[in-house]
Amino acid sequence: MRKKKKSERQSELMEMLKVDPFYTDGELSEYFKVSIQTVRLDRLALGIPEYRERVKQIAESNVEKVTTLIGGELVGELVNLEIGSIGISILETTGDMIYSKSGIVKGHYLFGQAESLAMAVIDAPAVLLGVANIKTITPIKAGEKLVAKAEVARKRGRKHYVHVKINNQAQEQVFRGKFIFDELADKEA
Amino acid sequence: MRKKKKSERQSELMEMLKVDPFYTDGELSEYFKVSIQTVRLDRLALGIPEYRERVKQIAESNVEKVTTLIGGELVGELVNLEIGSIGISILETTGDMIYSKSGIVKGHYLFGQAESLAMAVIDAPAVLLGVANIKTITPIKAGEKLVAKAEVARKRGRKHYVHVKINNQAQEQVFRGKFIFDELADKEA
Numbered sequence: 415m416r417k418k419k420k421s422e423r424q425s426e427l428m429e430m431l432k433v434d435p436f437y438t439d440g441e442l443s444e445y446f447k448v449s450i451q452t453v454r455l456d457r458l459a460l461g462i463p464e465y466r467e468r469v470k471q472i473a474e475s476n477v478e479k480v481t482t483l484i485g486g487e488l489v490g491e492l493v494n495l496e497i498g499s500i501g502i503s504i505l506e507t508t509g510d511m512i513y514s515k516s517g518i519v520k521g522h523y524l525f526g527q528a529e530s531l532a533m534a535v536i537d538a539p540a541v542l543l544g545v546a547n548i549k550t551i552t553p554i555k556a557g558e559k560l561v562a563k564a565e566v567a568r569k570r571g572r573k574h575y576v577h578v579k580i581n582n583q584a585q586e587q588v589f590r591g592k593f594i595f596d597e598l599a600d601k602e603a
Numbered sequence: 604m605r606k607k608k609k610s611e612r613q614s615e616l617m618e619m620l621k622v623d624p625f626y627t628d629g630e631l632s633e634y635f636k637v638s639i640q641t642v643r644l645d646r647l648a649l650g651i652p653e654y655r656e657r658v659k660q661i662a663e664s665n666v667e668k669v670t671t672l673i674g675g676e677l678v679g680e681l682v683n684l685e686i687g688s689i690g691i692s693i694l695e696t697t698g699d700m701i702y703s704k705s706g707i708v709k710g711h712y713l714f715g716q717a718e719s720l721a722m723a724v725i726d727a728p729a730v731l732l733g734v735a736n737i738k739t740i741t742p743i744k745a746g747e748k749l750v751a752k753a754e755v756a757r758k759r760g761r762k763h764y765v766h767v768k769i770n771n772q773a774q775e776q777v778f779r780g781k782f783i784f785d786e787l788a789d790k791e792a
Binding site for chain 1: 702732
């Protein structure tokens, strides 16, 4: 690929982040074959905030749509949400999430990301987790960026079936789970 | 039941707490049909510490036996442990563990109690959670005492199969789960 002109690169960068705001500066620098510093200057020139700020802004606007949770109850940042259909969240793993003996992130953090995202996509006032079948495929270390995607598979009566997949930064699937939630009657909620 | 004499009651109380140290003062007061204050005075006279102190003492002596975790990584207090066989932990639920919309304890706290207890009973230097199939039977509110029991069901090669059941204070089963852990090779651990 020939190296693009600055104006060409900037308009393509703008387009890319409009379609997928979750490219990091590092990923953009590799794609355009320019330095990270150049990507930063491009963003500044275009008035595009840095990665973390973009994730935060998008998460905040999405959390408002959720009916089953209140702000802060989601494990991870909610970066996309279509209520009753799909949701995507990002969790950056940290050193305080691991089992020291193995150096591996505790299963209940993955479970928490998946469970709370699955709840967030459900279009109901209050639900209770009934069944979960989960599988962890690859051990997760601290400092990884996990992208979870939850899809409502079906709804039967008061039961909501949600499938969740979690990928790592390298787009490999590291976790998958099937969840069944029971919608609570108003008197129970 | 006729009301017991003080000396009779005290020797029976001592015997009961030797067999099961997890009776609360409230439960003992109901059993003996005396006031909680009387139970407290009996304990003082017999030199038996209060419930929380007993749980803490027992948990500390058990945590030392665990090979897969370090102190503080268990969700709940480890009140009984036979490495490679069974383990029991107690978790008291609090207001910061619930989903506000439903008032129900988050599934990942139950999952965390079960997962970490299952890991604790495994006789191996380091393990990774592979599969978990769980079911929550009754919604849990804040302020409940959950008693989890984990049993190693079998071991095949490097795979450890552990079953976990959680009961509430009323001895009703509120959660059950089957977990499969993979033992990590020394180089991975």
